[in-house]
Amino acid sequence: MFTPDRSKYPEIVDGKAVIDLDSGKYLKLWQGPQHPGVTGNMSLELIVCGDEVVDCKTHVGYLHRGFEKLMERRKFIQNFPIVCRICVPEPDTNEYLYAAAVEEVAGIKIPEQAKWLRTLNMEMSRLTSYLMWIGGHAGAFGLGPIGQWAVTHRDYMLDLFEEWTGGRVYHMYMIPGGVRNILPDGFDRRLEDTLQKIEKLMSEIEKVMLNNAVFKMRAVGLGIITKDMIDRYGVVGPIARAAGMKRDVRKNSPYLMYEHLDFDIITGTKSDAYERLLVRFREMFQSIDLIRQIMKYIDNSKNIHTKLPNVLHWKIPAGETYVKAESTRGEYGYFVVTDGSELPRRVYVRGPSYSHAVALLEDLIINVNIADVAGLMTSLHTYPPEIER
Amino acid sequence: MKEIIQRLKQQFTISNVNQQRVDLTFLSVKKEQAVSLISYLRDFEKFSHLVFLTAVDRVEDIQFQLTYMLHNYNTHQDLGIRVLIDREKAEMASIHHLWKQAGTYQRELKEMFGIDFPGSPRVDESFILEGWDNIPPMRRDFDTKKYSEETYFPRPGRESHDPESYMKSKLYPEGDA
Amino acid sequence: MSLKDILSPFYVWKRAFEKPYTTANPLTDRPGAPRYRGFHDNDMEKCIGCGTCADICQNAAIDMVPVEGIQTSKEDSGLRPKIDYGRCCWCALCVDICTTNSLNMTREYTWVDTDPDKFRILAGAQENFWTGKETGYKLGEGYKLLDHDRITMPMVDPKEGIKSFIELVKGYSKEQAIKEADRCVQCGLCIATCPAHMDIPNYIKAIREDNIPEAVRILYETNPMSATCGRICTHRCEEVCSIGVNGDPIAIRWLKRYIIDQVDRKEIAKILRNEFKPNGKKVAVIGAGPAGLSAAYYLTTVGYSVTIFETNEKAGGMVRYGIPEYRMPYEQLDKDIDAILDMGVELKTGVEIGVTESFDDIYKNYDAVFLSVGLQDSYSLSITGEHLPGVIPGIQLLDDVTKGQIPDLGKKVIVIGGGNTAMDAARTARRLAANVTILYRRREEDMPADQEEIEEAKREGVKFITRAIPVHIDLGENKKIILHWNKAEMLDQGPGKRPKPVLIVGEAYTEAVDTVISAIGQSPIYKLLPEEIGSQIKFKREKVITDKYGQTSLPKIFAGGDIVNDIADAISAIADGHRAAQGIDLYLSKQVKVK
Known part of the structure; x- marks a missing residue:
C-alpha cells in the first residue's frame, strides 16, 4: 500500500492534513488553469512547504461543455459531430466508441472494410496523440525544441487526416454504420513518407530526450506508482503497463480488427515517469508498425457503409451497452442507454483521466518538487475534458 | 459468467440479468445489498477494477438508476450493476473505501444529479459547477435550452421559414385554389 | 548516468542547420485538401429549398430564407439555406443529407472580418471570396444517408394479370410500408402540388409510428376517398418529392392505400366519430363522382343535410364507370362511398335530371346545389x-x-x-x-x-x-x-x-x-340545365367558371370536378368538392357571395 511521505509536515488528524496557512510554513499556490505546465484547462491548488508540495486539490470545470447533457437532446446522428469534440488531441476514440455503441444497441453490423478503415484511423490517431503528448512532456521538463518537432510531425499526420476525412482535428469520419469515405489516391505513399519522417524524429528524440542526463535525473523515480495502487486508484493504459500490468483493451478485449494484427502488450517495470515515457515511446513504434500492417488490408473497392434507417427519425429500441477501446491514456468507454425514442436516454463517457488526474494525482503529487509537478502531470497524460465531459 | 451469476444468486437477490455481449453482463440488485455485492465481487470474484459509476435519470418512474461497472482483468469480463434508488430522496451508500476514485464519481453524482453519498470524502464540495444555483443539471427536468435562453442573449437577426407553410403562404393562401 | 547521456543531447544543434518546417504564408500557401470541409457552396439552380439540411443540423446553424430572384413554385419552396458560421461545426451532415446534392463545401477556410453579422451566409446566393472556387467536401463514394430505392411493390405478373380483371397492385405489408415511410424526409414540398393539399408528411409519419387511426384521421381531413386515391390518383405529389430528385420518390399513393387497407368501414366510422349538430339546411349534389361525394362528406360534417342525385345505378362516377377493375376494384370504391354514406348522406340513384326529376324543383327545394356531372361525352x-x-x-x-x-x-x-x-x-x-x-x-x-x-x-x-x-x-x-x-x-x-x-x-x-x-x-353535356339557369351560368370553352370556392355566377349553384378544372382527375375533383363545401357553408351561414 502506498502511503505518501508526510513525515516533514503537516500533521494528519482524522485522515486530513492539518495545514495552518497562517503559520507561515505553507504557501498556497495555484498551478493553472492558465499555465504552460498544466495539460489542458485545469488547475491544481497546491499547498507547498518550501519547494515541496504537501497537499493538492484538483480543480476542473474550466472546460465543461455539458456534452452528456447535449447528447440527450439530440438525435442519434446529430451526436456524431459532437462526440469528437470531447477530446481534441484524440477525437477518433470518441467517434469510434459512440458509433460502436449506437450500432450495438441498434443491431447494425458494419462492413469489414469499414472496420479496417476505423482501425487505421484509430492507430493514426494514437500516433498523432502521442506526438502531441511527447512534445508536451518534453516541454514540461524544459526541452522546448522537442515540443516543436513533435507538434510539427503531428501536423504532418493532421495533413493526412485532412486529405482523408476533410478535417484536420475533428475528422467526423466514423459515422454510425461505417465510415464516410475511402482513402484518397496516393494516400498510402504519403502515409509511408510521414511514417518515415516520424521514425527519424523518434531516433532524434531518443538522443535528445531519452538519453539526456538532465531529463533522466528528473524523470527517473518521479511519481512511482506501485502495483497495489493500480486497481485501488483505477489506473489503466500505459501507466498500468509501465507498472508491469499486461493490460491493453486492444489485446484483452479485441475490438475492430485488432485480433488480426500482430502485436504484443508493451510493459515496463519501474513504474516511474521515465518508465512511462519508455512504454509510450515504444508504443509509438508499435503504432507505426500496426499502421503498416493495416494498410495491407485496405481495399478501396469494398463496401464501407451499412445503410442506416432514415437518420432524421431514427429510433433505437430500449437497451444499454458499454463499449470500450484503448486510447493513448488507457481504457476509454461509452455507456449508452436508449429508451426507444429518437434521442439517447443517457450517454456516459468514461475517460481514463477521470481517476488519473484527480484521485491518483492528488496523492502522487505529495512531496514532489514544484518544478516537477508539470512533468508528473504530463507523465500521467491527464486530460481534463474526460473528467468534465 | 454463468457460474458467477449462480454464486451471486445464492447470496444476493439479483434480477434482470442481461448478457449484452460475451464479455458484458448487466444485472440489477436491491439498494440495500448493492455495496456488499460490489465488495464481494471485488474481493472474491476478482472484479478488481471499478470502470465507472454513473446514474441514469428514470424520471418517469421517480427513480435514479445507478450503474457500477466492474471489470475482471483475469477473465476480461465487464459486469454492470444496476441499482434503483428513490429519486425524491436520492441517497446511496458510499463505496469510496473500496476504490480511491469512487469518491470523485460520487462527488460528481452529488453535483450533477443531486444523489447524496453520506460519508464520501469532499462529497459536498462543488466539482465542476462553481456557484451553481439551479437544480442539478443532469436531471431530466433541467431544460438546457430554456436555461440558455433565459441566461444568455441570442443574437438578433435570425429568422427561418418552414418550407411547407412558406409554400402555402406563397402558392395557396387560406381558401385559395 | 553515462557520458553518452551528457553528450547525446547536443545532437539538438544539428537541427539548426536543417530546413525549417514552417510555411512562409499559411494564408495563401496552404490550400485546403480536395476533400476539405470549408465554407459552404450551394447550387442555386439545383437546390429546391426542402430544408432537410436545416433539419439535420445539430447546432441549429441553418435558416431557410427567401432569396431574391428565386420564385416559389410547386417543386421549389423558394427558400435557401442561410448558414450561421457562428454556430456551424463543419460536420457536413447537411451535405450528406442534401436531397439534390446541391449543397457542397469548398476548400476555403480562412476568413477574417470585424463585423460578426457577415458570417451569416446565403451559400451560393451571394458573392464571396470563395465563389467559383473548387469544391471540397462532397458526398463520398460508398456512403449515403438517404435511401433512394423505393420498396418494390408486389404486383401480379402481367401474364397472369391479363387473364382477368383482378387487381394488379397487391399493396404493401406493414413492414414494407413502414420501411417505405421511413425514407421520407418530411420536407412537405409535396403538399402544395396535391390539389387537395393533403397533409402527406404527417400521414407518412403516422405510418412510421404505426398509428393507423391517426393516419386515417389525417387522410379524412382533406380527402374522404383515400381507398380510391391510394390506387388511381395521378400522384403528382410524387413528381415533386425531394427524394425523387436523385432517386425514387416516396410511394405516397401506395402508402395512402396502405393506411386505408388496414381499416374496414366500421373502424373508419369509429375513428372519424364526427359529432355535428344538424343545422336544418339542405344541399343537393348532382353527380355522385369524387367531387360530389367529397362535397357531400364535408357538408355533412358541418351539419348540412345532403342528397346526392346520380343517374347511374351506383355512385362513384368516372372512378367506377371509367376506370377498369384491375386498377380500381369496386369493393374498394364501395368502401370509400359507404364510409361517406355512413355519415348520413342520402344517395338517390337512377335519377335522370330533366326526365325523372326536375332541375327547377331541386333548385327550389334546396338551399344550395352542387353541380358535379363530369364529362360524359x-x-x-x-x-x-x-x-x-x-x-x-x-x-x-x-x-x-x-x-x-x-x-x-x-x-x-x-x-x-x-x-x-x-x-x-x-x-x-x-x-x-x-x-x-x-x-x-x-x-x-x-x-x-x-x-x-x-x-x-x-x-x-x-x-x-x-x-x-x-x-x-x-x-x-x-x-x-x-x-x-x-x-x-x-x-x-x-x-x-x-x-x-x-x-x-x-x-x-x-x-x-x-x-x-x-x-x-371527353366533353361535358349540360342538357340537364334548364335554359334560364344555363344562360345565367358563365362558361369558358365548355368549362363552368367559378370562384375559388366553386361558386358559379348563379350564387346558389356551385360546381366542381371535371366540368370546372382542367386537370380532370379524381384528386382535383375531391379538392373541388371540399372547397365547394367550404364555399357553400360560407354562403349559407353568412348569406354573402364570397369574394
Missing part, C-alpha cells in the same frame, strides 16, 4: 367513317365492362389516343383477349397518360405506334375495319411550345382490325 375523331359499327368510344367500352355487358371486340383492336383512358381501354381489350395496338399522334414522351400506365400496358403486350395520325376509316372484307393512318413528324413550334405533328407525305399506312376504339378526350 367522347370527343369525336372528326374523320370519315368514325360512325361505322366497330368504331366505339373508349369510355363506352369501360362503361359496358363495368356494367357487365362484355362487348365482342374481335381479335384485333386499335386504340386511338395517348391518355389514361386510352391505356385503360387498351388494357381492358387485352383482358378481352384481343391483340391491341395504340395509335398516338405525338411521341411517347408527349403522352398525357401516367408513365407507369404506359409501362404496364407495354408489359401486358400492348403495341405502340407513335407519330401516327388517323386519316379515315372504311369497311373492309369480313366485317373488318380498315384504318388509314399517316406517319407524322414533329415540327418545332419555338421555345416553350408543344411541337406539332405534321403529316409526312407518302408515308401512308393501313391497318385492318376488328374494332377501333377512340379515346382522345
Whole structure:
C-alpha cells in the first residue's frame, strides 16, 4: 500500500492534513488553469512547504461543455459531430466508441472494410496523440525544441487526416454504420513518407530526450506508482503497463480488427515517469508498425457503409451497452442507454483521466518538487475534458 | 459468467440479468445489498477494477438508476450493476473505501444529479459547477435550452421559414385554389 | 548516468542547420485538401429549398430564407439555406443529407472580418471570396444517408394479370410500408402540388409510428376517398418529392392505400366519430363522382343535410364507370362511398335530371346545389367513317365492362389516343383477349397518360405506334375495319411550345382490325340545365367558371370536378368538392357571395 511521505509536515488528524496557512510554513499556490505546465484547462491548488508540495486539490470545470447533457437532446446522428469534440488531441476514440455503441444497441453490423478503415484511423490517431503528448512532456521538463518537432510531425499526420476525412482535428469520419469515405489516391505513399519522417524524429528524440542526463535525473523515480495502487486508484493504459500490468483493451478485449494484427502488450517495470515515457515511446513504434500492417488490408473497392434507417427519425429500441477501446491514456468507454425514442436516454463517457488526474494525482503529487509537478502531470497524460465531459 | 451469476444468486437477490455481449453482463440488485455485492465481487470474484459509476435519470418512474461497472482483468469480463434508488430522496451508500476514485464519481453524482453519498470524502464540495444555483443539471427536468435562453442573449437577426407553410403562404393562401 | 547521456543531447544543434518546417504564408500557401470541409457552396439552380439540411443540423446553424430572384413554385419552396458560421461545426451532415446534392463545401477556410453579422451566409446566393472556387467536401463514394430505392411493390405478373380483371397492385405489408415511410424526409414540398393539399408528411409519419387511426384521421381531413386515391390518383405529389430528385420518390399513393387497407368501414366510422349538430339546411349534389361525394362528406360534417342525385345505378362516377377493375376494384370504391354514406348522406340513384326529376324543383327545394356531372361525352375523331359499327368510344367500352355487358371486340383492336383512358381501354381489350395496338399522334414522351400506365400496358403486350395520325376509316372484307393512318413528324413550334405533328407525305399506312376504339378526350353535356339557369351560368370553352370556392355566377349553384378544372382527375375533383363545401357553408351561414 502506498502511503505518501508526510513525515516533514503537516500533521494528519482524522485522515486530513492539518495545514495552518497562517503559520507561515505553507504557501498556497495555484498551478493553472492558465499555465504552460498544466495539460489542458485545469488547475491544481497546491499547498507547498518550501519547494515541496504537501497537499493538492484538483480543480476542473474550466472546460465543461455539458456534452452528456447535449447528447440527450439530440438525435442519434446529430451526436456524431459532437462526440469528437470531447477530446481534441484524440477525437477518433470518441467517434469510434459512440458509433460502436449506437450500432450495438441498434443491431447494425458494419462492413469489414469499414472496420479496417476505423482501425487505421484509430492507430493514426494514437500516433498523432502521442506526438502531441511527447512534445508536451518534453516541454514540461524544459526541452522546448522537442515540443516543436513533435507538434510539427503531428501536423504532418493532421495533413493526412485532412486529405482523408476533410478535417484536420475533428475528422467526423466514423459515422454510425461505417465510415464516410475511402482513402484518397496516393494516400498510402504519403502515409509511408510521414511514417518515415516520424521514425527519424523518434531516433532524434531518443538522443535528445531519452538519453539526456538532465531529463533522466528528473524523470527517473518521479511519481512511482506501485502495483497495489493500480486497481485501488483505477489506473489503466500505459501507466498500468509501465507498472508491469499486461493490460491493453486492444489485446484483452479485441475490438475492430485488432485480433488480426500482430502485436504484443508493451510493459515496463519501474513504474516511474521515465518508465512511462519508455512504454509510450515504444508504443509509438508499435503504432507505426500496426499502421503498416493495416494498410495491407485496405481495399478501396469494398463496401464501407451499412445503410442506416432514415437518420432524421431514427429510433433505437430500449437497451444499454458499454463499449470500450484503448486510447493513448488507457481504457476509454461509452455507456449508452436508449429508451426507444429518437434521442439517447443517457450517454456516459468514461475517460481514463477521470481517476488519473484527480484521485491518483492528488496523492502522487505529495512531496514532489514544484518544478516537477508539470512533468508528473504530463507523465500521467491527464486530460481534463474526460473528467468534465 | 454463468457460474458467477449462480454464486451471486445464492447470496444476493439479483434480477434482470442481461448478457449484452460475451464479455458484458448487466444485472440489477436491491439498494440495500448493492455495496456488499460490489465488495464481494471485488474481493472474491476478482472484479478488481471499478470502470465507472454513473446514474441514469428514470424520471418517469421517480427513480435514479445507478450503474457500477466492474471489470475482471483475469477473465476480461465487464459486469454492470444496476441499482434503483428513490429519486425524491436520492441517497446511496458510499463505496469510496473500496476504490480511491469512487469518491470523485460520487462527488460528481452529488453535483450533477443531486444523489447524496453520506460519508464520501469532499462529497459536498462543488466539482465542476462553481456557484451553481439551479437544480442539478443532469436531471431530466433541467431544460438546457430554456436555461440558455433565459441566461444568455441570442443574437438578433435570425429568422427561418418552414418550407411547407412558406409554400402555402406563397402558392395557396387560406381558401385559395 | 553515462557520458553518452551528457553528450547525446547536443545532437539538438544539428537541427539548426536543417530546413525549417514552417510555411512562409499559411494564408495563401496552404490550400485546403480536395476533400476539405470549408465554407459552404450551394447550387442555386439545383437546390429546391426542402430544408432537410436545416433539419439535420445539430447546432441549429441553418435558416431557410427567401432569396431574391428565386420564385416559389410547386417543386421549389423558394427558400435557401442561410448558414450561421457562428454556430456551424463543419460536420457536413447537411451535405450528406442534401436531397439534390446541391449543397457542397469548398476548400476555403480562412476568413477574417470585424463585423460578426457577415458570417451569416446565403451559400451560393451571394458573392464571396470563395465563389467559383473548387469544391471540397462532397458526398463520398460508398456512403449515403438517404435511401433512394423505393420498396418494390408486389404486383401480379402481367401474364397472369391479363387473364382477368383482378387487381394488379397487391399493396404493401406493414413492414414494407413502414420501411417505405421511413425514407421520407418530411420536407412537405409535396403538399402544395396535391390539389387537395393533403397533409402527406404527417400521414407518412403516422405510418412510421404505426398509428393507423391517426393516419386515417389525417387522410379524412382533406380527402374522404383515400381507398380510391391510394390506387388511381395521378400522384403528382410524387413528381415533386425531394427524394425523387436523385432517386425514387416516396410511394405516397401506395402508402395512402396502405393506411386505408388496414381499416374496414366500421373502424373508419369509429375513428372519424364526427359529432355535428344538424343545422336544418339542405344541399343537393348532382353527380355522385369524387367531387360530389367529397362535397357531400364535408357538408355533412358541418351539419348540412345532403342528397346526392346520380343517374347511374351506383355512385362513384368516372372512378367506377371509367376506370377498369384491375386498377380500381369496386369493393374498394364501395368502401370509400359507404364510409361517406355512413355519415348520413342520402344517395338517390337512377335519377335522370330533366326526365325523372326536375332541375327547377331541386333548385327550389334546396338551399344550395352542387353541380358535379363530369364529362360524359367522347370527343369525336372528326374523320370519315368514325360512325361505322366497330368504331366505339373508349369510355363506352369501360362503361359496358363495368356494367357487365362484355362487348365482342374481335381479335384485333386499335386504340386511338395517348391518355389514361386510352391505356385503360387498351388494357381492358387485352383482358378481352384481343391483340391491341395504340395509335398516338405525338411521341411517347408527349403522352398525357401516367408513365407507369404506359409501362404496364407495354408489359401486358400492348403495341405502340407513335407519330401516327388517323386519316379515315372504311369497311373492309369480313366485317373488318380498315384504318388509314399517316406517319407524322414533329415540327418545332419555338421555345416553350408543344411541337406539332405534321403529316409526312407518302408515308401512308393501313391497318385492318376488328374494332377501333377512340379515346382522345371527353366533353361535358349540360342538357340537364334548364335554359334560364344555363344562360345565367358563365362558361369558358365548355368549362363552368367559378370562384375559388366553386361558386358559379348563379350564387346558389356551385360546381366542381371535371366540368370546372382542367386537370380532370379524381384528386382535383375531391379538392373541388371540399372547397365547394367550404364555399357553400360560407354562403349559407353568412348569406354573402364570397369574394
